[in-house]
Amino acid sequence: MMFIVPLLVILPLGAAFCAVAMAEVSFLKRWTGSLATLAVLANLVLAVLLFGTGDLKLFVGGWGPANTLGIEMVCDGLSKLMAVTINLVSLVSFIFAGPYMRRFTKPWLFDAILLIMIGAMNGVVLAGDLFNLFVFLEVAAIASYALVAFGCEAEELEAAFKYLVLGTVGSAFILMGVTVLYSLTGQLNMAKVHMLLPKAGLGSPAVLLAAAALLSGLALKAAMVPFHAWLPDAHPSAPAPVSAMLSGVLIKASGVYAMARIVFNVLGPTPQYAAILMTLGAASMLIGVLLAVGQWDLKRLLAYHSISQMGYVVLVIGAAAQVAARPSPDMALAGLCLFGGLFHLLNHALFKSLLFLSSGSIEHQTGTRELKKMGGLARRMKVTSFCCRVGALSIAGVPPFNGFFSKLIIIVALVLTGHGVLAALAVFVAFVTLISFVKVQRYALEGPPAGLAAQACEAPALMCAAMVILAVLCVATGLAIVPLREHVFGPAADALLSAGRLVSMGGAP
Amino acid sequence: MGTAIYILAFAVLLIGLYAVVAKKNVIKIIVGLLVFDYAVNLLLVLVGYRSLGSEGWGKPPILAEGQTPAQLAATAVDPLPQAMVLTSIVIGLGLTALMVAMAIRIYERYGTFDTNQIRKLRG
Numbered sequence: 001m002m003f004i005v006p007l008l009v010i011l012p013l014g015a016a017f018c019a020v021a022m023a024e025v026s027f028l029k030r031w032t033g034s035l036a037t038l039a040v041l042a043n044l045v046l047a048v049l050l051f052g053t054g055d056l057k058l059f060v061g062g063w064g065p066a067n068t069l070g071i072e073m074v075c076d077g078l079s080k081l082m083a084v085t086i087n088l089v090s091l092v093s094f095i096f097a098g099p100y101m102r103r104f105t106k107p108w109l110f111d112a113i114l115l116i117m118i119g120a121m122n123g124v125v126l127a128g129d130l131f132n133l134f135v136f137l138e139v140a141a142i143a144s145y146a147l148v149a150f151g152c153e154a155e156e157l158e159a160a161f162k163y164l165v166l167g168t169v170g171s172a173f174i175l176m177g178v179t180v181l182y183s184l185t186g187q188l189n190m191a192k193v194h195m196l197l198p199k200a201g202l203g204s205p206a207v208l209l210a211a212a213a214l215l216s217g218l219a220l221k222a223a224m225v226p227f228h229a230w231l232p233d234a235h236p237s238a239p240a241p242v243s244a245m246l247s248g249v250l251i252k253a254s255g256v257y258a259m260a261r262i263v264f265n266v267l268g269p270t271p272q273y274a275a276i277l278m279t280l281g282a283a284s285m286l287i288g289v290l291l292a293v294g295q296w297d298l299k300r301l302l303a304y305h306s307i308s309q310m311g312y313v314v315l316v317i318g319a320a321a322q323v324a325a326r327p328s329p330d331m332a333l334a335g336l337c338l339f340g341g342l343f344h345l346l347n348h349a350l351f352k353s354l355l356f357l358s359s360g361s362i363e364h365q366t367g368t369r370e371l372k373k374m375g376g377l378a379r380r381m382k383v384t385s386f387c388c389r390v391g392a393l394s395i396a397g398v399p400p401f402n403g404f405f406s407k408l409i410i411i412v413a414l415v416l417t418g419h420g421v422l423a424a425l426a427v428f429v430a431f432v433t434l435i436s437f438v439k440v441q442r443y444a445l446e447g448p449p450a451g452l453a454a455q456a457c458e459a460p461a462l463m464c465a466a467m468v469i470l471a472v473l474c475v476a477t478g479l480a481i482v483p484l485r486e487h488v489f490g491p492a493a494d495a496l497l498s499a500g501r502l503v504s505m506g507g508a509p
Numbered sequence: 510m511g512t513a514i515y516i517l518a519f520a521v522l523l524i525g526l527y528a529v530v531a532k533k534n535v536i537k538i539i540v541g542l543l544v545f546d547y548a549v550n551l552l553l554v555l556v557g558y559r560s561l562g563s564e565g566w567g568k569p570p571i572l573a574e575g576q577t578p579a580q581l582a583a584t585a586v587d588p589l590p591q592a593m594v595l596t597s598i599v600i601g602l603g604l605t606a607l608m609v610a611m612a613i614r615i616y617e618r619y620g621t622f623d624t625n626q627i628r629k630l631r632g
Contacts, residue, residue, distance in 0.1 A: 069589065131593055138600045142607060149611060154618040155629050161611050165529060168542050168604060172549045175597060176522075179549070182590065183556040233630045 001053045004046045005073050005126060006060070008083060009136075011046075012119030015039035016112045023108040032108040033101070036115055037094040043122070044087040050080050051487065055495075057128065068189040074128030077491025081342060082125035082257050084488075085349045088473075089248045090118045096357050096466035097241035099459075100364060104239070110150060114245065117143035121253045129188045130178045130266070137174065137221070137254045141167050144250055148238040159233035166230040170220030177214030180206055181266070190266050202268065211267055215259065215276060222255020224314060225283040228307050232291075235306065236299035236369065240360020243299060247306045248353035252345055256310060260317050260341075264324070264496040274322035281315025282422055284308060289429045293436040298359045298369050298444065301436060302352065305395065308429060309348045315426075316341040316410045319417045324497060331497060333416055338493035339485060340409035347402040347477060351394035354470035358388040361459040361467065362444065366452045371440065376449035380456045385445045387467035392437035394474045397430045402478035518555060522548035535615060535622040539608050546601045550594050557590030 015035055022028040022035065050056070056075040063070025075083075094114070101107040120143060123136035145167065149160030182188055184206055185196040200207060220227035231251075235243050263273050288308030295301040320337035323329055361384045362377060363369050378385040394401040397408075407430055414423035458464065477484065525548055528541025559567040561584060570588035572581050612622070619627050 131596075135596060135600070142600075142603055145607060145611075149614075152614055154615075157611060157615050157618060158627050158630055161535070161608075161615060161627075164604075164608060164611065165538060165542060169526070169529060169545065172546055175549050176552060179553045179556055179590075182593075188589070237630070 001050070002056055002058055004050055005056055005058050005075050008043055008046055008087075008122045008126060009119050011039050011043050012115045012122065016115035016119065019108055019112040019115065023106075023112075029108055032111045033094065033098045036111040037091065037098070039115065040087060040091045040094055040118060043118070044084070044091050047080065047083040047087045050075060050083065068129075068187065068192050071132050072128035072189055073126045073132075074190075075126055076495040077488075077493075078257070078261070078342070078495045079125045081346065081488055081492045082253055083122060085346055086118065086121050086125065086249045086253055089245065089349050089353050090114075092353065092357070092466045092469055093241040093244050093248075095469075096244070096360070096463050097239075098462045100240060100360060100463060104151065110147070110239075113143050113146050113150075114242070117147065117245065117250070121249060124253050125257060129190055130181065130193065131188045133258060133261075134171070134174055134178055137258065138171055140250060140254055141171060141221070144242075144246060147242045148234045148246070150239055150242065151237075156237040159230075159237035163230040163234040166220060166227070170217040170227070173213045173217035173220075175217075177210045177212075177217065180210035180213065184210070190261070193266050194268065197267070202270065207267070208272075211273060214262055214267075215273070218255055218259045218262070219280055222251050222259060222310055222314065223284075223307050224255075224280040224311070225287050225307065226280075228284065228288070231307060232300055232303045235303035235356075236297060240356055240363065243303075243360070244353035244356040247303065247356055248349045251306065251310060252313075252349060256313055256317070256345060259314070260496055263317075263321055269321035269324040271322060271325050274318050274325055277314055277318025277321060278419075278422070279318075281311045281313070281318055282425060284311030285315060285429045286311070286425060289432045289436070293432055293439070295436075296371050298362070298371055298374075298440065299356070300369075301371075301440065302355050302359060305433065305436070306348075306352060308433065309344070309352070309395070312407070312410055312426065312429075313341045313345050313348070315422065316344075316413055319414060319419060319422075320497075323417055333413070334497055335490070335493045336409065337413040337417065338496055339489045340406060340413045342489050342492050343481075343484070344403075344406035344410060347394065347406045347474075350470055350474050350477065351391045351401075351403060354387060354391040354467060354474060355395065357463070357467050357470065358384050358391060361463050362388075362456075364463070365456040365459055368452060371443040373451050374444045374453045375447040376445075377453060377456060378445040380449070380453070381458050383464040384459055384467065387464075387471045388445065389441065390471040390474055392441060394478075396434040396437050398434075400475065400478050402474050405478055405481050514555060515552070518548055518551045521551065524548075533624050535612050535624060535627070538624070539605075539612060542608070543601065543605060546597075546604070550597050550601070553590050553594050553597065557587035559586045 019032040022032055058073045060071040101110050117140050120136045120140035127133040127136060145160055145164045148163055149157050181193055184200040185193050187193050223231040235247050284307050288304050288311055292301050292304030316337050320334045323334040366374060394403040397403045411423045411426050525541050525545030529538055532538055561567055567586035568584045570585040
């Protein structure tokens with residue numbers, strides 16, 4: 001089973017190389033999309049197979065457990081959850097991208113760069129040492145800058161340049177944080193740093209500098225509110241499958257996952273870090289949704305909602321950190337907070353990518369993203385509008401869709417940890433989310449048809465298939481919450497809360 | 510040496526950050542971003558430095574002829590940050606290529622490098 005762990009990274013990267021090579025041969029050029037879909041499907045199967053095994057750990061290149069100076073890949077409960085999420089959304093995006101990318105001149109290049117991004121994201125969630133995490137984060141980020149600019153129109157280039165500048169600043173801060181941690185402990189391995197950090201003093205100025213640099217860089221990658229300025233330009237300007245990938249997995253894998261990993265498993269939860277996470281989360285939640293409700297561009301509205309929903313996740317992860325940092329921590333309560341946050345992370349990946357794909361389908365058929373120029377699509381594009389409705393109901397938190405359960409758990413967890421005001425804020429934000437999606441339904445799906453929407457017909461079959469898969473999963477994850485908690489989210493929350501386990505996996509002390 | 514050189518590295522970092530934040534020309538923003546990136550690389554190299562006190566400065570981590578690994582470990586600077594910096598410089602190289610290519614395309618579309626006029630998106 002150990003060989004699966006590097007395969008998750010190698011398969012997409014190898015397929016990317018093959019895609020570029022195939023583009024040179026004229027009769028193979030059309031098949032890069034199929035190759036990419038097969039590679040990601042294999043990745044998904046491998047990621048699901050990983051659930052049967054316990055925690056896995058692999059030292060690359062023969063650097064053994066004796067001296068942990070080499071690259072280490074670690075696969076614990078949280079990595080398995082993230083790997084399945086990433087590969088699932090990637091598979092659906094590739095299925096959607098088949099017909100969608102035909103209007104671009106180089107679909108093989110799109111397949112190659114997206115495969116690189118997927119391989120790098122798998123690497124981020126499987127990284128066991130800080131520098132490897134940084135390198136894969138950078139690879140995924142650079143691939144995403146290129147993908148946002150893929151259409152090479154004026155707006156896309158502007159958005160991609162802004163994203164690039166802000167993303168590079170964030171990445172450099174992350175490297176600075178890693179540097180300071182290395183200078184304090186002499187190790188890059190996450191488990192070893194966690195063990196050696198108390199000797200440097202957990203409250204010392206150097207550790208606080210490292211934490212500040214890391215948290216600000218990662219908050220920028222996760223699009224938390226003071227650092228969110230790149231997201232509302234970058235996500236709408238990208239082609240629809242890329243928007244689904246960016247909003248659906250990149251801000252989670254490189255932002256929220258890395259933040260949770262570093263705060264819980266490397267630095268150790270303290271009240272200060274918890275307060276920072278909760279402030280970022282609450283601000284993102286509120287400001288994201290208030291800015292979203294006034295948007296008339298469909299994809300921009302969805303992008304602001306990404307900020308808001310990620311705010312939910314970071315807020316409740318901060319609450320878990322606060323509970324875990326108490327002198328006598330209530331681990332069950334912290335586990336409940338993390339369960340809510342991680343479940344919402346999975347759900348958001350599913351329904352946000354569903355919404356972005358349906359907005360891409362609408363744009364493909366009607367040629368517009370403006371809500372005022374659409375209308376009456378419920379009658380003309382039945383499958384797309386059905387999937388859009390499922391996505392909207394999920395994000396608004398209507399039972400029995402998955403969004404309801406995860407938001408309920410988050411609100412209950414906030415009340416139980418003593419943050420009644422924040423729970424009320426979460427309810428308010430859910431209400432405003434519902435309002436903005438009622439607006440989307442009213443202008444895009446109901447109402448009189450306007451302009452090109454009057455002649456729109458249904459999207460190509462593969463695009464519809466991708467959306468239907470996600471819609472079915474939205475319902476299924478909501479109904480399967482009990483077995484999911486036992487097999488998926490329980491181990492994931494454990495992996496974050498028991499930092500000691502990561503240490504004992506790290507080999508000889 | 511001591512803290513003065515770290516303060517210098519932070520000063521270079523702040524200069525790069527200032528250029529990214531305050532300049533209005535796309536090319537100057539790119540240069541500022543590069544300076545910022547290299548300041549972090551400089552910090553990384555400095556972290557690995559090792560002074561041998563009265564015997565002088567730390568030696569490069571290259572095994573000389575006839576030297577045993579134990580002797581190398583006693584006198585050389587830390588090789589791990591140097592490996593990290595190599596990776597980081599290559600990442601910076603890829604980023605530079607992408608940034609400059611994007612800047613060229615922006616010039617083709619907008620006709621200017623002035624960020625005040627590259628504002629089609631409402632932000």
